[in-house]
Amino acid sequence: MKYSAAAVLLAATAAVALPAKRAISDTDILQYALTLEHLEDYFYHNFLDQFDQAAFMAAGYPDWVRNRVENIAQHEAQHVALLSGALGSAATQPCTYAFPGVTDPVSFMATATLIENVGVSAYLGAASSITEAAYVTVAGSILTTEARHQGWFSSSVDMGPGWSGPEDTPLDFSEVYSIASAFITSCPSSNPTLPVQAFPALSIAADGTITTTASTDGTYVQVIAGLITDTFPVSGGKVANLPAPQGISYAVLTTQSNTTLVSDENIVAGPFIMNNPFLSKFANPAPSF
Ligand SMILES: *[C@@H]1O[C@H](CO)[C@@H](O)[C@H](O)[C@H]1NC(C)=O
Numbered sequence: 001m002k003y004s005a006a007a008v009l010l011a012a013t014a015a016v017a018l019p020a021k022r023a024i025s026d027t028d029i030l031q032y033a034l035t036l037e038h039l040e041d042y043f044y045h046n047f048l049d050q051f052d053q054a055a056f057m058a059a060g061y062p063d064w065v066r067n068r069v070e071n072i073a074q075h076e077a078q079h080v081a082l083l084s085g086a087l088g089s090a091a092t093q094p095c096t097y098a099f100p101g102v103t104d105p106v107s108f109m110a111t112a113t114l115i116e117n118v119g120v121s122a123y124l125g126a127a128s129s130i131t132e133a134a135y136v137t138v139a140g141s142i143l144t145t146e147a148r149h150q151g152w153f154s155s156s157v158d159m160g161p162g163w164s165g166p167e168d169t170p171l172d173f174s175e176v177y178s179i180a181s182a183f184i185t186s187c188p189s190s191n192p193t194l195p196v197q198a199f200p201a202l203s204i205a206a207d208g209t210i211t212t213t214a215s216t217d218g219t220y221v222q223v224i225a226g227l228i229t230d231t232f233p234v235s236g237g238k239v240a241n242l243p244a245p246q247g248i249s250y251a252v253l254t255t256q257s258n259t260t261l262v263s264d265e266n267i268v269a270g271p272f273i274m275n276n277p278f279l280s281k282f283a284n285p286a287p288s289f
Contacts, residue, residue: 024173024195026135029126031092031192032173033139034083036122038094039180040115041080044073046097047108059105065157066105069112072149079142095187109157114273116150117164117248118171118179119143125170154247160277164247167226171250174199174264175271202253202270208238210253214269218255222262223274225249229259244276 048070051059056066084091102108123143130136151162173196181198200213210216219234225245232239234253242251252270254262 024129026131027087027090028192028194029130029135029139030083030087031090032126032177032194032196033123033142034080034087034092035095035194036119036176036180037076037079037083038092039097039183040076040119041073042094042097043099043112043115043183044069044076047099047102048073051105051108056105061105061109061157065109068152068156069109072112072152075145075149082138082142090192092191093188095191096185097183098185099183109153113150113153113158114248114275116146116153118176118273119146120150121169121171121250122176124168125172125176127170129173154277158277161247164249165226165245169224169226169248169250171224171271172264172267175250175252175267179271179273197264199252199267200269202251202272204239204242204251204272208240208242210234210237210239212253212269214253216253219253219268220255220257221251222254222256222259223249223251224262224271229262231257231259231262233257244274246276246278249274249276 048066051066053063053066057063099111102111120143123139123146127136127139127143130139147168148162154160155162173194177194177196178199178201182201202214203211204221205211210221216234216237221232221234221239221242223230223232223243223245225243225247226249228245230243232242250271251274252262252267252272254267256262256266
């Protein structure tokens with residue numbers, strides 16, 4: 001079957017601004033996806049403008065790296081055009097952004113792999129909330145492309161595996177928005193209000209010390225890696241025995257101990273992004289048969 005994805009999307013969208021805290025609609029999901037795509041679009045164009053081929057090569061990258069990042073940037077611009085076209089007058093407009101950790105091509109590439117991974121988690125997490133079947137195809141086609149962007153960064157550029165684990169990690173709307181909002185300085189007041197919130201930032205030191213503005217009383221750290229979530233009680237602002245899942249995974253601080261029930265409803269801080277590259281050269285972890 002041949003159809004225009006944008007036309008299919010257009011059919012069921014409506015320009016209505018609804019109050020926060022309500023069921024998430026397909027229009028919300030498209031606006032949420034567009035919010036992320038605008039961020040990615042800005043991210044690539046802004047830093048490709050700053051770091052030219054000479055800067056990439058001075059940082060040690062072969063010439064094909066920046067050329068392929070240019071290609072990825074074109075994809076993100078196309079995702080913005082696709083979703084904007086579908087939403088019409090309800091399209092979310094770009095915000096202003098800041099990426100204080102990006103100072104050179106190396107930190108640009110490191111941030112790019114995390115942003116692509118969060119994009120994958122966003123589309124995966126949103127998939128089960130989509131009502132219109134045709135949107136699932138459109139979202140899925142963006143999702144698999146973002147996954148291959150991330151796989152290219154982690155394999156070709158970083159010389160690691162192009163995956164984290166056997167399954168990618170779905171994240172809830174507010175989990176994703178919390179990560180994205182750390183890079184958003186301000187948005188046009190005319191933008192639609194999404195039924196999502198940004199949780200306070202969370203970081204967890206190697207010794208288990210938790211840093212957040214949220215209260216840690218009666219909380220748990222839940223580590224989300226693929227479809228597996230593990231829970232760890234917090235005591236005195238610290239957590240013990242956290243696992244180090246291969247690749248990129250996420251930790252949230254929640255009042256819920258049950259791993260099945262962790263969601264935007266009970267998260268109090270995070271996600272904290274964890275990254276444990278798999279070092280094939282050192283057979284780490286050792287194969288267990
Ligand atoms: C977690 O919640 C699910 C769904 O309500 C329930 O079936 C399960 O028994 C709970 N697990 C624990 C350990 O309480």
